[in-house]
Amino acid sequence: EGQLVESGGGLVQPGGSLRLSCVASGFTFNTYEMDWVRQAPGKGLEWLSYIGSSGSAIFYADSVKGRFTISRDNAKNSLYLQMNSLRAEDTAVYYCARDVGYTGDGFDIWGQGTMVTVSS
Amino acid sequence: QSALTQPPSASGSPGQSVTISCTGTSSDVGGYNYVSWYQQHPGKAPKLMIHEVTKRPSGVPDRFSGSKSGNTASLTVSGLQAEDEADYYCSSYAGSKWVFGGGTKLTVL
Numbered sequence: 046e047g048q049l050v051e052s053g054g055g056l057v058q059p060g061g062s063l064r065l066s067c068v069a070s071g072f073t074f075n076t077y078e079m080d081w082v083r084q085a086p087g088k089g090l091e092w093l094s095y096i097g098s099s100g101s102a103i104f105y106a107d108s109v110k111g112r113f114t115i116s117r118d119n120a121k122n123s124l125y126l127q128m129n130s131l132r133a134e135d136t137a138v139y140y141c142a143r144d145v146g147y148t149g150d151g152f153d154i155w156g157q158g159t160m161v162t163v164s165s
Numbered sequence: 166q167s168a169l170t171q172p173p174s175a176s177g178s179p180g181q182s183v184t185i186s187c188t189g190t191s192s193d194v195g196g197y198n199y200v201s202w203y204q205q206h207p208g209k210a211p212k213l214m215i216h217e218v219t220k221r222p223s224g225v226p227d228r229f230s231g232s233k234s235g236n237t238a239s240l241t242v243s244g245l246q247a248e249d250e251a252d253y254y255c256s257s258y259a260g261s262k263w264v265f266g267g268g269t270k271l272t273v274l
Contacts, residue, residue, distance in 0.1 A: 080263070082211075090203070090211065090254050092263040104261045140210060149258035151201025151216035158210055 047072035047154045049141050054159030061131050061163070067124040067141030067156055075099075075119035078144035080152060081126050083137040083161075091137075094126065097148075131163045168193065168264035169255055176272040177245045185269045187238040187255030195236035199258035202231060202240045205268075206251045214253075215240060247273050 053065040065081075081093040094115040095104040103115055114127040124141050138160050142152035170188040177183040187194065187202075194200055200218045203211035213222055215231035218238065228243045238257070242249055250273045255266040 089268040090256070090265045092256070092265060095263070106262060145201075145213070145216050145222075147199075147217075149197060149199040151199070151203075151213050151256060152211075153213045153216070153222055155210040155212070 047143065049143065049154055049156035051139065051141050051156040051159040054139065054161045056162045056164065057131055058165050059132060059163055062127070062129045063131065063161060065126040065128065065139055065141075065159060065161075067126075069122045069124070069143070072143070072154075074122040077146075078102075078148060079117065079124045080142045080144060081113075081115060081124075081139060082142055082152070082155075083135075083139045084158075085134070085137040088137075093139075095144075096124070102148075128161070131161075133163050135161060136163050137161060168259070169257060169266035171253075171255060171266035171269045173267070174270045174272065176274055177242075178274045179245050179247065181245050182241060182243045183245060183271065184239050184241045185253055185255075185271070187240070187257075187266050189236050189238075189257055189259075189264070191236060193236075193257040193259035193264050194233065194238050196260070197258045198233070200231065200233055200238040201256045202229075203254045203256065204249075204251045205254065211254065242271070245273050249273055 096115045112130045116125045138158040141156045143154040145153045202215040205211045218233045
């Protein structure tokens, strides 16, 4: 079935940086496209970033472009999100998610999420 | 403000049917057959219920169905059950990005 486990969340001051990790198991990670999605407390879902199976194709939401960097290490079955210049509005639960199979389709496996709090 | 518009709430009695709408534009919902729906219970990760407008992943009850007409997609839950009470989010591909609706809280009366 597959499983995703995120880590790396925590409390960070405004302007600081944080690197999130997502480890995949139970499926052939290097054949799937992956994404990061976040959810601010009490709010809806917001897509952040996409990376193709080989890492060559990358997209970002305007809200994080230039501040966040998505990457993957297929040898380690891992997905990453480097977050710089963090703002209070970046406070959210961050989920990694697996794409169903075709670029543009939905996200069929989600991690449990990792909380990021940006506050002084 | 979310890119896709959903009603904030919907409700129905057990056994009834309820439909949740998701309105976008020709740049997202109307332009691609990549609309998906997610169910989220409190404190839990979202769960994919529908993808590619009408397709149900294995394990999702056939009480859940999706459709699309123009720039509006819909999720119908038939034969409502208590466990269907949750937040529901629609999402659409929008060309090198994905957009979500603001979510609909479904209450089973």
